[in-house]
Amino acid sequence: MKFAHLADCHIGGWKEEKLKELGIESFRYAISKCIEENVGFVLIAGDLFNTSLPDINILKETSEILANLKESDIDCYIIPGSHDFSPSGKTMLDVLEKAGLVKNVFKFKEDRLVFTTDKTNTKITGILGLRSGLEKEKFRTLPKEHLEKENGFKIFMFHTMLEEYKPKDMENVEGESIKNFPKNFNYYAGGHVHYLLEKEFGKGKVVYPGPLFPNNFKELEELKHGRFCIVDDNLNVKREDAKLKDVLNYHINADEKTPEQVEQEILEKIRDYEDKIVLIRVEGILKTGKPSDINFKRIYENLKNAYCILRNTNKLTSKELSEIKIESGDIEQVEKKIIEESIKDFKEFGNSELINLLMYSLDIEKGEGEKNIDFEKRVIESGRKALEI
Numbered sequence: 001m002k003f004a005h006l007a008d009c010h011i012g013g014w015k016e017e018k019l020k021e022l023g024i025e026s027f028r029y030a031i032s033k034c035i036e037e038n039v040g041f042v043l044i045a046g047d048l049f050n051t052s053l054p055d056i057n058i059l060k061e062t063s064e065i066l067a068n069l070k071e072s073d074i075d076c077y078i079i080p081g082s083h084d085f086s087p088s089g090k091t092m093l094d095v096l097e098k099a100g101l102v103k104n105v106f107k108f109k110e111d112r113l114v115f116t117t118d119k120t121n122t123k124i125t126g127i128l129g130l131r132s133g134l135e136k137e138k139f140r141t142l143p144k145e146h147l148e149k150e151n152g153f154k155i156f157m158f159h160t161m162l163e164e165y166k167p168k169d170m171e172n173v174e175g176e177s178i179k180n181f182p183k184n185f186n187y188y189a190g191g192h193v194h195y196l197l198e199k200e201f202g203k204g205k206v207v208y209p210g211p212l213f214p215n216n217f218k219e220l221e222e223l224k225h226g227r228f229c230i231v232d233d234n235l236n237v238k239r240e241d242a243k244l245k246d247v248l249n250y251h252i253n254a255d256e257k258t259p260e261q262v263e264q265e266i267l268e269k270i271r272d273y274e275d276k277i278v279l280i281r282v283e284g285i286l287k288t289g290k291p292s293d294i295n296f297k298r299i300y301e302n303l304k305n306a307y308c309i310l311r312n313t314n315k316l317t318s319k320e321l322s323e324i325k326i327e328s329g330d331i332e333q334v335e336k337k338i339i340e341e342s343i344k345d346f347k348e349f350g351n352s353e354l355i356n357l358l359m360y361s362l363d364i365e366k367g368e369g370e371k372n373i374d375f376e377k378r379v380i381e382s383g384r385k386a387l388e389i
Contacts, residue, residue: 001120004034004042005229007159007191008211010083012058013050018308019277024058026213026226026242028065033240035072037230040120042074044102045191045209046081046129046159052091054084059092066101075118076102081159081191082129105157112143115150122153129159129192136160136176144182153233156182159191162206167195178206187235194219196227198237205235212242217312221249221279245307246276254284254316259293262286266299273306283315291316 009027014020034042049058069076078093085091096102105116106128115123125147127138139160147156161175170193178201181188188206190197194215197208211219213226225243250269254262266280282294291313303309 001040001122002037002230002232003122003155004030004037004039005045005187005189005207005209005231006030006042006212007045007189007209007228008047008081008194008215009044009213010047010050010211010215011062012054013083013215016308016310022244022308023213024061024065025244027062029242029244030212030226030228030240031065031069034074034230035068039074039230041118041122042069042076043124043155043157043189044076044078045126045157045189046079047083047191048078048081049084049092050215052084052086054092059095063096063099063101066096070101077105077116077118077124077157078102079104079106079126079157079159079191080128082131082135085128085130112146115147115154122155123150124155124157126155126157126189127159136174139176139180142180142182147182148184150184154185155187155189156185157189157191161193162190165197165199165206167193187231194223196239205237207231207237209239217279217281217310220247220277220310221281247279248273248276249279250281252280252282252284254282254286256287257284258287259289259291259295263294263299267302270303273303275305275307278303278306278309280309280311282311282313284317286316286318288319290318 009023011023011027012020014023031042048062054062066076078096080091080093084093093102093104097104103116105124105126107114107116107125113125113127115125117123127135127142129135147154158181161170161173163175163177166173166175181201183202185202186204188201188204190206190208193208194211195208196210197206199206207229209229210223210227212228214220214223224247225241225245227242228240230238230240248270250266252262252265252269257265262282266282270278270280280299282291286293294313296311300309
């Protein structure tokens with residue numbers, strides 16, 4: 001018997017349509033591979049979707065892919081993650097479960113977590129993930145004795161970061177201690193943190209498969225593509241790559257260069273990019289001009305045969321953007337000072353009165369009981385009035 005372990009699919013998470021499509025295709029590829037490998041069942045350890053209420057087309061495509069599993073007589077077990085579970089308790093996972101496409105194993109009976117038994121006699125249970133790590137309280141108050149005494153091959157699913165195995169860039173984020181997990185399980189199927197992990201725990205293993213598809217620019221740089229695991233009953237973990245497109249990374253140092261020089265360097269460096277994901281990270285302090293002076297439109301036009309192009313200029317600045325010194329004061333005074341100083345460098349934005357009006361538009365709060373669509377219309381209308389359009 002063998003099973004598949006997926007996590008953090010974040011289907012529908014990318015704004016870029018090409019990458020949103022690739023996220024779906026990565027899920028399609030993983031499920032096809034599970035069918036090809038004839039796994040006994042599939043585990044999805046949270047964040048199947050990037051939101052609790054995904055777009056209807058995203059839901060439709062995901063359902064069609066999961067239906068292929070069902071037609072192959074392979075069950076899919078799932079827990080909600082911090083993204084696909086909402087504080088109201090509403091989640092599209094309930095719709096998928098009602099349709100018989102997945103089984104949510106986060107279930108209680110008489111205040112005790114219960115097992116869901118697969119036809120392979122594997123017993124599966126787990127704790128969902130919540131925003132801001134609020135699921136930690138569930139681990140600390142969870143009755144564990146009955147779970148630990150249960151016989152058979154057991155799997156515990158979770159969607160949280162483990163305190164004992166935190167990566168360096170998350171050292172200041174509080175995780176949950178594995179000491180609070182129920183013991184005597186064969187396999188602990190993790191999700192939530194987007195890195196690879198395989199550790200012994202008691203008689204079993206704790207595993208993070210990594211995201212099924214990178215979820216942001218940095219992950220695309222570092223991971224290149226998604227992954228999932230296929231595990232046998234001897235706990236041999238085989239990592240499968242969901243590599244559908246090649247990723248090219250380019251780092252440009254803009255120190256003491258003009259926007260035109262940066263643009264030319266980008267065009268000279270990038271080669272063999274057809275049907276590939278191209279990542280352009282530009283960092284440094286420009287000699288002259290502003291970051292917005294770099295003609296990325298021209299760059300995109302020259303690289304139009306790439307599958308997708310993403311740029312990151314978060315650490316690109318200009319000598320022309322002088323530091324604004326702010327004395328202590330209330331928020332309104334600070335905002336006024338920043339606007340007055342900044343308007344000198346950004347004359348294209350008009351006068352400070354216009355900026356104040358736009359800031360007011362963006363500061364509008366949603367009314368109690370107001371529908372999202374009505375709130376968005378109100379914000380847009382306020383912005384149009386400020387811009388006189």
